[in-house]
Amino acid sequence: MAILLSGEWYDLRDLANPIRELIDGLGLPDAADYVLWSLIAALAIVTWLVVSVIAFIWIERRLVALMQNRIGPNRVGPAGLLQPIADAIKLLLKEAITTRDADRLLFWLAPIIVFIPTIVVFAVVPFGESMVLADLNVGVLFVIAVAGIMTPAIFIAGWSSNNKYALLAAMRTIAMLISYEIVQVLALLSAVLFIGSMNLGAFVSWQDEYNTWLIFIMPLPVVAYIIAGAVEINRSPMDLSEAESELAAGYHTEYGGIKFGFFYQAEYMAGFAVAATVTTLFLGGWTLWGLEEWIPGWIIFLGKLYAVFFLYIWSRATLPRLRIDQLMAFAWKFMLPLMLVNVLVIGAEVVVWEETGASRNIALPAIGALNATLAVILVVGWARVLGHGSGRQRGYRATLTQEIGKIYYTGAEAS
């Protein structure tokens, strides 16, 4: 208590000191001490996640409303701030319906399974200096592995609800997530190759030490990871497993009440998980070129995380949805070859840098410029090879005429 009142506060983390004093006073054995601390840290992460989700439900609705010339929720509480809480209460009080022909066990299991990996990912994410629950040396692998649990969970949801829309969505989900997971892994692989570590903390300290962010050195994997992340968290234009206009509500068509609430929350949490990964690996994590001396690292980290998450809100309000075959073609024909080339290039760069032993002030800008140029050439060139022009060329206006009865059909595009 003494510290709490002493005024020697740096930031939120100092809250741990009085707790430390309390626990030390209990005189527990080491193992119990360890478990207790882990629980407290996990509780902190879950609390932050839930608060963030509730805040972002409101923020997203207001932001999207802004983009759509609407007002958005503004009835419950000041400026509609209590709307998400009202929604949560509504979802909690609703009857948890299980359809008659559903596979009852799996139907109940799916929302829980989908919920867990989205929280567990944050165990390895450094929120600030030494603010990491589990400092795993294979953090990147852990992130990929845990995020992969989402796939069977969504499939279980689609399969067990015995609904045709849900089943179609589940089939789409499996196909999509498997394809994009490869892209995701390759994107992360190039980053891991460059840094030479799989520890997320090592990524942050590397970017801090070299005073640059990985996004400037390798822009292509970042974009690929963000796109693949959109698939993973069902965000437009890749929200095919929800596909509101086609499949009603996709895999959670039959879910209502709090079970739907779990999916809804999990979607946001997965979004935060992807944003956290992008932030840590490519955007310098909790560092901001020395500014972390003045601002607590976790504020910087959360600011970056929310900025990345904003991209997904933005794209959701802007872009229409792709068809499943187009999405798969994009993964296998476009992103996968680019990512393979990218891994090759980055690997070569690492070797060349090590062999020549160039100073970092020359090597890093050179590699960054090379990768940026290569990214543009690869993207544009490969698109041309696959036969895609730009939308500006492919879009056209209607022919205008005054002649009645004339037929202008050419059928050039007829499939």
Added chain:
Amino acid sequence: MTLKSEPFVVNVGPQHPSTHGVFRLRLTLDGEKIIDADMVMGYLHRSMEKLAEERTYTQNIPFTDRTDYLAAMTGNLAYVMAVEKLMNIEVPERAQFLRTIMAELQRIASHSMAIGIFANDCGAWQTPVMHMFRDREKILDLFEMACGARLTLNYMRIGGVSRDIPDEWMPQAHKLLKDLPNRFAEYEDLLLSNEIIIARSRGIGVLTPEQAIAYSVSGPMLRGSGVAWDIRKADPYAAYDKLDFDIAVGTNGDAYDRFVIRLAELRQSLRILEQALDMMPTGPVHERLGTSTVQPGTQPIAPLVFRPPVGEAYARIESPRGELGYYIVSDGGPSPFRFHIRSPSFINLTPLKQMAIGSTIADAIVILGSVDIVVGEVDR
């Protein structure tokens, strides 16, 4: 190893986000691919045609609002034109222009909705619709000023329109016409060359001109297949023969063409409106038809009961969805003996099966969006 697989029937609708009302599509799927499609209509059947046989000619006007509820003005217009044809009534010049202006405003409002909803069916999350609502809102405000209603307008009368526009209508209309070109440019910018919309709608739901004519589709559907056909030009009514405008046609007959045509028609409607507002003559807006026993001394309105001579009449107009025709048979009584609506939505929907088979379930939604149906008009 071969896996056993069998077709899979999915009912899209009657309750579904993308069926534009209560329309049901029974799709037989092989994976995502459609191998058979059945349309089930009639969920919104209100027996309009039979009901109309029990009501007087004037009482039937509100029914026409409620068939195509997104284009009530054109519904009104086609019906009153049919009755006027039956009774040989000449409509005053100013009323003709007012009818033209209202019909074109309605076309802009309806096409805006169609384009927005089409983008929604392509998967956009409400944004295009919400942006389109801005213009539609302004147009509905104009309607409200002219006749007091926004959706079911009941503005046209047999022999003219229900009342003249108020003085402040014209400045507001001119202001709207000044704003609209910028808005349209914005939509063309956003949607016309949108990579995803192109990817989703090019080469989807192709209808060749022969097929289109065989199915007797009309409106943007027919023009999308490349047939330059527009009732406003082919069989001019109201004041369209005095106005200069173009017909927009497509070349590929796919969903994208129908969407592009609607965008082009927004601009053509604007052209018509600009001319019509300048050319609008003064004078009465309603032909005096006998003496009204309801409100003597006020504005000349139509008498409640007409008794047209024995005979039949068919009047057709270019509604936003296509050729909207009203066929009326009179036996000399106060209500029609037979009342039939040739509704474009219904007929445009018939080739859906042909267009959908072979494409995927996601395409079927886009195709349905490109047809632009109003279920109130399909089922009547």
